[in-house]
Amino acid sequence: MRKIFMLAFILILALVSCSYSQENITIGACIYRFNDAFMLRFRNAMQAESEKSGAKISITDGQDDQNTQDAQIDEFIANGVNVLIINPVDRMTSQGIIDKAKSANIPVVFINREPTPEMLNSYERAYYVGAKAEESGTQAGQLIADYFKAHPEADKNHDGKIQFVMLKGQNGHQDMILRSKYSVEAIKAAGFEPVEIASAIANWDKLQAMNIMNAFIMSIGPENIEAVIANNDEMALGAVEALKNNDYNKGDPALYIPVVGVDANASALDAMDKGEMLGTVLNDADNQGASAVKLAAALASGKDINSIGYTITDNKYIWIPYQKVTRGDK
Amino acid sequence: MSEYLLEMKNITKIFPGVKALDNVQLNVRKGTVHALMGENGAGKSTLMKCLFGIYEPNGGEIYLEGQKAEIHSARQAMDKGIAMVHQELHPIRFRSVMENVYLGRFPGHMGIVDHKAMYDKTKALFEDLELDVDPLALAGDQSAAILQMMEIARAVDMKAKIIILDEPTSSLSDREVAHLFKIINRLKAQGVAFIYISHKMKEILEISDEVTIMRDGTYVGTWPVVNKETGEKLTNDFIIRQMVGREMTNQFPPREGRPLDEVVLKVEHVSSPLKKSFQDVSFELHKQEILGIGGLVGAQRTEFVEALFGLRGIASGEIYLNGAKYSSKSPGFAKSRGLALLTEERRATGIFGILPILENTVIANQKNYASMGILNEHKRRVEADRECKKLNVKTPSLETLIQNLSGGNQQKVLIARWLLTNSDILILDEPTRGIDVGAKYEIYNIMLEQISQGKSIIMISSEMPELMGMSDRIMVMCEGRVTGFLNKGEYTQEKIMALATQFAGRNTAA
Amino acid sequence: MAEITTSKSKRLFTTAGIIFLVLGIALYFLKAPMGLNRKIYDLPIFLIIIGVCFALKGFMSANKPNNELERVSFGEFLTNNAILLAMLVLVVVICILQPRFMQIRVALDILTQSSTKLIMALGICFTLLIAGTDLSAGRMVGLAAVVSASMLQTATYANRFFPDLPQVQLWMPIVIAIIACMVFGALNGFLVAKYDMHPFIATLAVQVIIYGACSLYFDMPPNNSQPIGGIRPDFAQLGQMRLFSMGRDFPGISILIPIAAVICVIIWFILNKTVFGKNVYAIGGNREAAVVAGISVFKNIMAIFILASCLYGIAGVLEAARTAGATNNYGNGYELDAIAACVVGGVSLNGGIGKVSGIIMGVLIFTIIQYGLQFINVSPMWQQVIKGVIIAVAVAIDLTKYRRK
Known part of the structure; x- marks a missing residue:
């Protein structure tokens, strides 16, 4: 066992050192955990971007343990990387990472998990690349508004208002609060009047969402529901199953209720292909990964960071918008 | 001032479908031991539970020192000076003896327990009761006798005027019984009254002053143990007659036939893996034989028969069942080989x-x-x-x-x-403990009937008359070892006691 | 004192039954002409069903011998059936607030949702009957859901769990999923029986192990913790099929209802008519005495936990089929709902007491209350409070019932 570890260690050292022997920029990137579907996409995007730009990138797996990640960062600094990209395990301990980078005078780009502004402001070469959580809500709302613009008949009772049902995630969760609030805001902003006829907490869970949606269909009557907004795809799919059980969303345009979610997971895309679900919102890992690498490369080489093609907000943040995904643009 | 400390008048208690007590009375004088007798199911326990506030009687009154008393809970009963020592004691095993004595009324101020005071008080109480036990010892480590004394100490400390003892000697050795009686007599002299529930005739006649007898939930009568005018003592037969309501000519049914020569069970040098438990036990059980096992508490008789039945481990030795080798793996296995065990703790x-x-x-x-x-x-x-x-x-x-x-x-x-x-071999561990006379007789009859059908019986009993009256042969054990066998006709109480105490004092001397 | 003798209660039931029946039939024919269709929905049919049930009950008890001692005072009658009565009151309130509740399809929906819960509760009741518990039940549901769903995806689905897995026979993944649960059930039983571990601790440990193992499986590439979707239609049918469906008029009976009914009958049979069932009650009633009576506690406890896990497995597979999907979080916390339902249904946590009919009652009461509160859109926080109060009150009433003896 120990031999294997030793071997692996030597191998990593060899890999790391040979990549540093290049004249090019080297990027040290730490991911909080490799086994995370979203971070997997993020990681692939970073890898692709660095291959394209010629920068060398070395990515480590923090195994969801801040101590492990700290050791990895120390090693990167000791090996003289030019820039760090950090996806912290615990975003509240990011100050330590910033201090380390500051004392080594290496720029650091945080991704996906946002340090507090105070932390970022403590070092002029600390940046953050990510998405604004509330945007996922906004875009889900826009999907519904867009649908109602394109399909006036979706307003079944012709009162000019959108009677919707909301399926919420775990109570108190940041995403649940923001997505619930901003999806309604977006409908309003698009000129419709949203009316919440029912809402319930389904804990991100397909099964619970299905049971709850069933009860709503019975109590409100499917003919009175004009839209279903779910905080994530799983709950949206649960709602879809419940609707299908009541012969809705099975292809008959007269029996259709638009359902939107967030995440763009494979099951949701599949349901959209079948016409059972209206749309979902994608957290754009590709653009986030690419921009993080571009920003890091620019910082390391001393180039102007405003020239990389992404807007830098407050000289600290790159906000990558969420993307709407609807039928056909899978 | 009434002549009685306690008067229970016309107590009636109805359970769904049963009239458990029907106009029962009980009058107890100050500074006496009042025996309460009756077959099981006669209503003794129910009556005591009514007195102790556990049951609400449907009718009748209770007077304490001439005053009408309302008792609705055990707490109230205790406040009024009534204490009860239950037949089965349930101490808090993992706490010290003194904490058990003072449970629910720890000495101290404002919720902070004064351990020193508790220790001293317990020590003083124990000295008074001639009890050599460290108040800090764990209750779970104490013998039944000490736990009982602990309960009595508790009652004494609470200044109880009436102490109810429910089958107090059922698990005590003779020496422990003697100690108990000594304490009872001393407390009696101090004016404490006892209500003494027991089936053991000899003890009742020895310790009590008056006897109240109940039958089927009704009051039969109250008699002084020694008639003041004639000086006559109550007799066994009289009491049994009153309890059963019929003449009881014989305590044991007649045994017909003799055990056969055929050996059904042969035990050779069987020892427990535990040093303190049974060691080197050997005997033979014949077909149609009742083999009694005598001994004092702690003789490891129960442990031995449980091992035979597969409930405990056996370290060495051999067992033959009908000539074939037998190893006691589990009760299920023992059952399949024709063994049956009636355990002590019903x-x-x-x-x-x-x-x-x-x-x-x-x-x-x-x-x-x-x-x-x-x-x-x-x-x-x-x-x-x-x-x-x-x-x-x-x-x-x-x-x-x-x-x-x-x-x-x-x-x-x-x-x-x-x-x-x-089953071919019935192992009966204290088959008549806590059972009334009538039922005892029936159980003896069942045993004899089984014998006549070709079965064999091993019977553990702590009651000498039963052991001698029912056994064909008696094996006596002491501290885990077999100390001797006695054949029918040659046994006397003295011989059995001599064998049962053969090693007495050996352990304490060491 | 108001006392209801058996003969009185017989008459009470029969008269009430007939009144309901007549009222139901009258309303059935009158509702259309009176324009009540949208106001009372299927109420007449419910009245007819209730009337028939009452009348039958009165008729059945009329044939039993009359025991004079079996008098029940009015107060006792109330406490004996407090939860049931509270539920009836709630149902009436919901019907008034939201008349749509009086639909046959609502009743069927409640029965459908109860089905998987009932199967779980029947499993957990075995562990409760031996004065134990099973905290791993919910996670086993998740495990069975994930394992079965992972092998039953359509060939064209983009994100298949096993991209190269051929379209296997439907029963194979189901059996594999149930066996996976039974392996963990055996582990539960082994820890409890062999090491005499308290079931609370043993099953807590196994719960954590199962969740970990299930998450590892769920996280295997290429799936990487993505919810499993693209379920094969033949598998989804197992949870979604409707029998006797007649288009718009009658939504049909979900296949889950007959499945749960069959399992109920089987479990009733096991508990009441087999040596194993009697042994379960005996071990729960007095474990030491059971040992002395020659019952192998080891074998029986193993069997109990394995049988229970088999039921959880079935419930998990059905949940996956019904929702056409699975994640490792399926079934999270279900065990507590199931235990609560059992307790409300009269199963004693001290072991040895519990009947299948009671468990069915408990699960139905729970589902109806939960569904009903959802139906009138009561806030989820209030739903939690009400659920907790029901558990506490039900157990308190149950215990006073025993204490009275």
């Missing part, structure tokens, strides 16, 4: 209290009513009914929960359970 290891009599009767014999695991309901019922009727179990129906039966009837159900398995 409540803890015998009955399934919350299950009906039917289930309790057939539980050990289920396999015989099943094909492919599926039960034949009709067969179960027929056989349980037959067996319970044969053993004269008094119950409204087979659906009655066994916990609602009296001890004697519960025991009969347990015997019925093992008779159904048609």
